[in-house]
Amino acid sequence: GTKTDIKWLGAESRYSWIKAPRWNGHAMETGPLARMVLAYAKKMPEQTELVNEALSKAGVPIQAMFSTLGRTLARCLEARMMAREMLRCVDELEANIKAGDEVAANMEKWKPSTWPLECKGVGPAEAPRGALGHWCVIKGGVIANWQAVVPSTWNASPRDPKGQLGAYEAALLGTPVAVANQPLEILRTIHSFDPCLACATHVLSTEGQELCKVQVR
Numbered sequence: 001g002t003k004t005d006i007k008w009l010g011a012e013s014r015y016s017w018i019k020a021p022r023w024n025g026h027a028m029e030t031g032p033l034a035r036m037v038l039a040y041a042k043k044m045p046e047q048t049e050l051v052n053e054a055l056s057k058a059g060v061p062i063q064a065m066f067s068t069l070g071r072t073l074a075r076c077l078e079a080r081m082m083a084r085e086m087l088r089c090v091d092e093l094e095a096n097i098k099a100g101d102e103v104a105a106n107m108e109k110w111k112p113s114t115w116p117l118e119c120k121g122v123g124p125a126e127a128p129r130g131a132l133g134h135w136c137v138i139k140g141g142v143i144a145n146w147q148a149v150v151p152s153t154w155n156a157s158p159r160d161p162k163g164q165l166g167a168y169e170a171a172l173l174g175t176p177v178a179v180a181n182q183p184l185e186i187l188r189t190i191h192s193f194d195p196c197l198a199c200a201t202h203v204l205s206t207e208g209q210e211l212c213k214v215q216v217r
Contacts (some may be wrong), residue, residue, distance in 0.1 A: 016158035017201045020166065021149050029167035030130030030154045031193060033074040037065060046084075050077045068171070071192040117141045127151055129194050152200035155193045168193065 022028070039047035040062075054073055055062060064070055096102075109115065120137040130151030137145040157166030165173075168190060177183045 016156070018156050018158060018197075019149070019153055020157045020160045021154055022160060022164070025162075027157060027160065027164040027166055027170070028154055029171075030151050031071070031075075032078040032128075032130075033065065033071040034130065035126070036074040036077060040065075046081060047077075050081060068189045068192045071171075075192075075194070115141075129196060130154060148199070148202070150196070150199040152193070152196045156195060156197060156200050168195075 020027075028034070036047055036051060040051050051062070051065070054077060055064065058064070058073075065074065116138075118139055120135075122133065122135050124131070124133045126132070127150075131149075131154060132151060133149045135145075135147040136143060155167040157168075159165055159169070171189050171193075172186060175185050175189060177185050
């Protein structure tokens, strides 16, 4: 079949426990490569400088970023950029402390007794792996619903009803495999996303039954 009409995978087949989030109806990739490419497209100075320098040393065009190599490179460049940013933050922290500002957090709502019994909230952020969002609903002082869409939920997303592939699947299209029973090329590509399937997949019983128990020693 084609990339959106896989003959051996029928309409009723299920091959993943992971949700299929979409942004305005489109499958998305998230993570260092997505952030670096967007910053480059917006001509943000620091990211553009880092990307151009790396591509120049490697002797490859900007199109090389859209690959396993580019995804790995983006993670390295972002780590370098964050190291610079950490130095700036430490300098600011040191200056604040010297000026007498030692406040580290707002402790007004620290104690659970100060929390409302009925509330809901959302916490979006950019994690190292990519876009992260948590949605929480509290009723009667207990969690009634918790929804998490983590970076690996986006990237490991299965096909949706429109046949759109998630980032993992799309990145593997056309990948040559030298030894069929040892697909190292596939592993390299998936590893470049830094997958965390334990975060992306959550299986719960609607009756509140314990499905599994893990003890770590």
